[in-house]
Amino acid sequence: MTELIVAQGTLWLLLVTVAMTMLLLLWRIREFYRHVAPLGALTPAQPSVSHLERHTFIASDGSCCTIGGIRPDGQRQLLLFISGTCPVSKKMIPVTRSFCDRENISLIFVTDDTAEGEQKLVRTLDIDSGHLINNTETGRMLAVDRVPFAVLLKQSGDVEARGLVNNREHLESLLTVTETGYESIQSFLAAHPHALAS
Incomplete structure (x- = not known):
């Protein structure tokens, strides 16, 4: 017992x-x-431009695709820089499409793949070829050195927010940047080191 x-x-x-x-x-x-700190869209380098002039490119389907400049429809525009050889880019395509639909943002995919790689992107990832352009100059102007990289443009063509993205939270942090007035989540946290304590 x-x-x-x-x-x-x-x-x-x-x-x-x-x-x-x-x-x-x-x-x-x-x-x-x-x-x-929650990791927002990372901005690795500063772009050479803060405003993107209106440019018309030939999309993958042969139609005209316009980026930058004042948008007559009043929508913001998101440029998503992707590569067909990047698995994270492939993951972000449907996520970004859903995000832009919900936020009423015009979405353009930008790549610098070969013509064959571009067509493979369209076929395998179900990208609207009218919203895919193959261009390297835009990426250089916006200091895009890695993908997937998102650039949010205002209705005026000004760069509103930008950074590397690999999940939906990173995309949403671009909108947070807009609301706070800081160019990145990192700069906001640097200016307000005790923001998370609250």
Whole structure:
């Protein structure tokens, strides 16, 4: 009988210890998330232009595709720079399409692939070929050195926000940049180091 009581007491002691350890872990994880900044769209380099003039390009289907400049429809425009050899780019195509549909943003895909790679993109990833242009100069002007890279343009053609994106949260951070008035999430956190503490 004594052995049973000791065994049961030991089990209860272990149970309480495990419960206390779990509570401590939860508290530490909460503190960790309060101190770690959410990663927004990363802006690795500054572009040579802050305004994109109106340019008309020949899209993959042979039609005319216009980017930049004042948009008569009043929509913002998102340029998503992608590559057919980049798996993250392939993942971001449907995510970005859904995001732009929800936010009422005009979406243009930009690539610098070969003609064969461009056609493969259209076929395998179900991209509207009327919204895909093959151009390197625009990427150079906007300091795009890695993909997938998103550039959000205002209705006037001014660069509103830009950065590397690999999930929906990164795309949404471009809109957050617009709301805060800072050019990137990183610059906002640098100016407000205690923003996450609240």
